Amino acid sequence: MLTKDQRVPTSLYVRTALITVAFAVGALWLVRALLLDGLVMLASVVSAVTIFLLLVYLRRRYSAMRWMAIGVVFAALFGVYPILFNIYIGFTNMGNGHLFSKEQSIERLESEQYLPEGSSTFEWKGYQSADGYAIVLIDADPPRFVSESGADETVELDPNGEPPATIDDYRVMAPNQVLPIIDSLADLDFGDPDAPVRIQSFRAAAASQQRYRYDADLDAVIDLSNGVPHQAKEGSWVGPDGGELVPGFISVVGADNFDRFLSNDNLRTPLLRVVVWNFAFAFFSVALSFLVGLGVSMLFDDLPGRRIIRALLIVPYPIPVLVSVLIWRSMLNPDLGTIGEFLAAIFGSSPQFFLDPMWTRIALIVVNIYLSYPYFYVVTSGALRVIPEEQYDAAEVDGAGPWQRFRYITFPQLIVIVMPLLIASFSFNFNNFNLVYIFNNGNPPMADTIIPVGQTDILISFIYKLAFVTSGASDYGLGAAISVALFVVVGSITWFQIRATRALEAR
C-alpha cells in the first residue's frame, strides 16, 4: 500500500508507516472528539481533509499536488467550511432555547431530579470506610445512617445533636474532606436501592428520583413524575398541553427561516425599503468618494508643497473608523455640535441629522466620503501617472480643452484601472455595518412597520437587529438564512459588475 517502488530501503517504509499511523490516529481521535460534541459537519470536513492529505502523501500518482495540498486544506477549513456551516445553520432552528444537540439536551434532562410527593430533604453528614461512603441524615425522624452498600439503620445523636464519629467501620468526614469530592458523592445512591437517598447540595440530601427519561421508540422524553411524554418536534420537547421542556435542541427545520423573511409581509415591506436605500447608500458612497478623491488628486498633482498637502489629506485614512464616526456624530449634533451650531448661526437652525431621514442619509454619505476619499485619492494619483503625457500634448495641439482632455483621455483610461477597486468598494459599502451602526444605529425609525426598522438601516444592520437583539435572545438560524440571501445578492452584483468591467476592458 505504501509504495510500489521495491528499491526503497526498509527504514523508509517504517518511517512512512509510523508517520501515517500517527497522523491517522491523531485525526481519528480528533474526529471522535468532534463527534462526541455533536459537531458532525466539522468531523466530516476533518475526515475528508485527512484522507486527502494521506492520499497526497502516500500515492505517488498525486505527489504533484503536494505543493498545493496545504493551501487546499486551509481553504477548505477556513473558507469553505464556515460558508457551508453558515448555510447549514440557516436551515436549522438554532437560537434561544435551541443551542444544544439532541444528545446533549437528553443528557441534561435525564440528569434532572425531582422530589416525589411526601418526601423531604435532610441535612446530612458524610462518612467513609474501606467499603465506601455513607451519610447520616441528621434531621430525619429518627436519624438514619444510609450507605452506598445499601445499609439503612437508625442512629442515635449525642446530646448536642451530633451523630457519632464512627458507625461500624465508618468514620465521619470533615467538611474539607467532603467538599473536594462532593460532585462524585452526588452520583452515589445511598440506602435502599429502590428509593435511594442522593446528595442535593452541601447541606441537603433527599430521596430524589430521576425526572425525565428518553424513550427512543417514541422519540419522546417521558416525565417520570407523572408519566407525560414530551414528543421531539422540530427541536422542542412538546408535551400534550403544548408545554416545552428546557433545553430544546438544534434541529433541521428546512426552509422555514427563509420562508419567515421571504413570505412574511411584516418583514417584506420594510425589507424592500431597506434594499433600495442599501443600493443608494453604496452607490453614492463609492461614486462620490471616487470623484472627490480624483478631483483632489488632479488639483494637487502639480502644486508646490504638494507633499505636505498630500500627507494632510491622507489623515482620515489611518484614524480608526470608530473614532472618526463618533467625532462626526458629536460635530453634527444639532444642539451642541460644531457643525450644528455653525449651520444654526447661518440658517437660524440646524437640520436634524439624527432625526430627519433625508438629512441622516446625507450625513451618512458625507461621513463615508470623508472616510473613503483618501483611498481613491491615493489610487487615482498613482493611476494618473500611467497615462502618457504625450497624449495630452497631442490633444492640446488638436485644440482640446481641459474638459475634453479629461473626458476623452483621462477618464476612459482611468476607469479601466480603478473599476475593480470600485467594485470591491461597492461590495464593502453594501455591507458597511460599522458606519451605519455607530453613526445612528440605522435610525430614525420607520413609522409604520410591524418590527423595529430604521430609515437608514442597510441589510446587514437590519439583520443584526432582527437576529441578534440584546440580552442574548439570539436567533442564529434566521440570521444565517438572511446572510445566505445577502451573500447571493452581493455575489450576483459583483458578478454583473465584473462582467461589465470585462466588457469595458475589451472595448
Place this chain on the structure above:
Amino acid sequence: MNRTQTRRAGTVIAALALFVAACSGDDDDTSADSAPASADTETTATTGDSAADTAGDPADTAATDTTGDTVAEGDTGAGSSDNLTLWVYDDGRIEILNELGAEFEEEFGVGVTVEAVDLAELRNQMLLGVEGNGPDLAIIPHDNLGALVENGAVAPADIGDKVSEYLPNAIDGFMYGGELMGVPLAVENIGFFYNTDLVDAAPTTWAEVKDVGGALVAGGTAESAIGLPDLTYNTYPLYTSFGGYIFGRGTDGSFTADDIGMTNDGMVEAMTYIKSLADEGLIPENIDWEASHVLFETGRQPFILTGPWALNRFRDAGVPYAIAPFPAAEAGGEPGYPFLGVQGLIINANSDQLLLAQAFATEKIATEDSMRRIFEAEARPSAWQSVFELADDTDTQGFNSAGVDAQPMPSIPAMGFVWDAWVNAGTLTITGELSPADALAQAVEQIQTQIAES
C-alpha cells in the same frame, strides 16, 4: 521518495495535525476521557490527568485506596477537585474574590480561579459552551439571567433562610420561574440629579420640573429644562410615576410577556409630557446621551436622570449637584421608581463541579462577612440588607432614596425585543410622526410580533 522529501512531508503533516488539534482542542476532555489516544498530540496531556490523584485527602489514603469500585473509579475528572473557575465581567472585585477564594481553599481544600471576561463572551460561553467549557461560576448583571436560564445554563442557588438577609428587590432580580437562580451581590439604580446652584430644592412633581426648568430656559440661564439621556432606561421613572410599566407579573411573581403595560394611560401620559417638553423647546428634539450630560455639567440644565456612572464626570466638572427621589405625577402622588440592576453570582448548570460551585456560592459568598468585604473592596450598594445600610456617603444615600421602590429590570428574553421598539416609539412621538398613543401601540405590536416569531 527520497529521505529529504519524506522528512519534509512528515514535518508538515505533523505540524498540521498539531495545528488542527490545537484549533479545536478545547472541546471537553471529561466526556472524551482521553487516555488511549492522547500520546500523539501534546494538547491533551496538559488538561486531563493531573488531578486524578488529588481526590482523596492525603491523610486518608487507606480509605480512598480501598474504595476501588466506587468514587475512585468513577473518577473521570468529576471527583478530582480542580480549582473552581469564576468569571467576572468587570475587574473591580477580582482582588477581594481571590482573597475569598484563598480562604475557601484553606477551609475546604479547593481553590477558586478568578478571571475577567467580557460580558458578551461570558454569555456566549455559558450559552454555547458544552460541558467542561466555560466557568463554574460567573458574576452577571441580572438582566442577562433570562436567556441563560431559558437555555438551561444556570443552576439554582439554594441559600435557605439567608434569603431574608438580602434586600427583597435584589432577591427578586435573581428569582426566575419561582426559583432563586443566583446569589445577589450588589444593586444599582439611577437617581434624580439637580443642580444646587440653579434650584434650591428638588421638585416633587413633573409639572414642577417643567415650571422650574422652563423658567430657567426662558430666563436664558439654561438651555434645556431636564436631561433625558435616552427615552427608555433612564426615563423609566418618569413613565412609572404616571403608572406605566413594561411587563406585569404572572401568578408566580415573575415577569410575563403576556402583560405588556406600555399602552396603558400612564405610559401615554408620560410620553405626552415628553412630547410637550420637546414642543415647547425645553428639551432638545435630538435625545442624546452625551449632550444631556454635557448640558448638566456645564450648568446649562438644572436636572438630569442618570446613574452612578456619571458621578465622576460631574465631580470633575465641578458642577454642584444633589441626588433626590424622582418626582411624582401629581402633588402627593407616588414618586416614580427606576429599574433596579442587580449583580449576582450564578452557577453554571453545565459545570462538572456543580455541587462544589454551589457550595462556594452559598457557603462562602452568601455570608455577612464576605458581603461586607466585597462592599468595602468596591463601594457599590450591597444586596445584603445590613451591609447596604453601611453606605454613608451622600451620593449613595441619594441613589438609595431614589431607588427605594426600584423594580428589577425584567430579565425574561422578551425584554430584548422591547428596547428598539420603545426608543422608536419615543422618537416617532417627538418628531410628531405618530401620536403618543399610536407610537406606543405600534411598539407593543412590534414586541408582540417579535415574540410570536421567535
